[in-house]
Amino acid sequence: MTSHPPLHARTIIEPFRIKVVEALPHITAERRHFALSAAKCNPFLLRSEDILIDLLTESGTGAMSAAQWAAMMIGDETYAGSKSYYRLEAVVQALTGKRHVIPTHQGRAAEHILFGALIRRPGLVIPSNSFFDTTRANCEYFGCEALDLLYDEALDPRADLPFKGNVDLGKLRQVLDTRRADVPCVLVTVTNNRGGGQPVSLGNLKAVHDLCRQFGVPLYLDAARFAENAWFIKQREPGQCHRTAKEIAREVFSLCDGFTMSAKKDGLVNIGGLLCLDDDALADGCRTRLILTEGFPTYGGLAGRDLDALAVGLEEVLDEAYLAYRQASIRYLFDHLDALGVPMMRPPGGHAVYLDAGAFCPQIPAHQYPGLALTNALYLEGGVRGVEVGTVMFGKPRQGEPDECAPLELVRLTFPRRTYTQSHVDYLIEVIAEVWRNRAELSGYRITKQRAVLRAFTAEFEAVV
């Protein structure tokens, strides 16, 4: 018996064939220049008709299967007591063991409802490995501190470690020791999107669970990418390779008291979210809030057909041929770029490759946004849209001075699920290689217009010449 899974002797292929296609637009270099300047040099403001390969996000941008489309046709649009809800409830309960299954229109609605119910006074703190932006914003909205407790080495993009999403147990114990009464829950994000799609190990989760039990604090998961996390555990954690991804996912869910989930990721649907928990009184409070903002508890902001598509998606996502292909396609891009010497966050995450723009174009200072410069160069070179995850997104403007910079200047190339094929990735490699060859020519940007909150989505830029 080995502790590693067998190496695949043959190419790992897309484990599907294509039944419906969507044409990609042919866009000339001239058209791309025009489109980017019309978008004020902010890729968020581009129109999809001007994009050839869109790697902005994998949230809600994947392809549904024939089985999911078929399930949508039997969606029951009854307002209260829909059959679709009970089908979804059964699938979620079998996978996660949670008693209360509350659908929401997407992940952030589940976060808003949960935090609204859990955060009952000012001065509280929720420790986490790392909060995703909307999760942090929802936590802070209710006056609670959102605390990131990753191990220090997880912040080093070059540290090639298997579980960079792990919670630093020493830091967590310290918070629980000193501020137990202020901690309404601990939240663990699987995988850690903010930190590069890095997984959390089963061992780490068990240790967090034990600490939470010891201090009497509930443990919640942000489970948007639970299947990718389970696959990494199977691949990388000693003793786990002979278990199925589904068995591992079940164990992960058994360790938490509840979870929020953006179903737009590992739910394999274009819209949807879940809030699931065991605590009856808390669930009751959450359902009251749900009725105020989302809808009746058996549809929660979704159509009946969306609930059915999600019920099927949650089963399909744990198919190991799919998970192996998904990880292999991200690894394929990473390995080719690594051979060219392109600097990236290591190891590649479960849903994206993150280019290290700070190291890619060191001539551009952080306050002139190297990540944006690289993102825009990729678009101009090949019509590829990535997303800056650096000072534009996380830096802070300062009066009369350059921005306060983000810790890392990254560009996320996110893989929508079951959407692009290997030749798309080959094309992407050619585009990145060309920009890499000409990297000395890249120059920075300055902001001409921005909002005080979440500026990345709407800011306008001009090139620094």
Ligand code: F0G
């Ligand atoms: N939690 C995580 C870990 C996420 O990555 C996201 C969304 C959410 C919660 C919020 O879910 O969008 O359904 O409301 N991430 C997307 C992204 C937007 O591009 O990474 P949502």
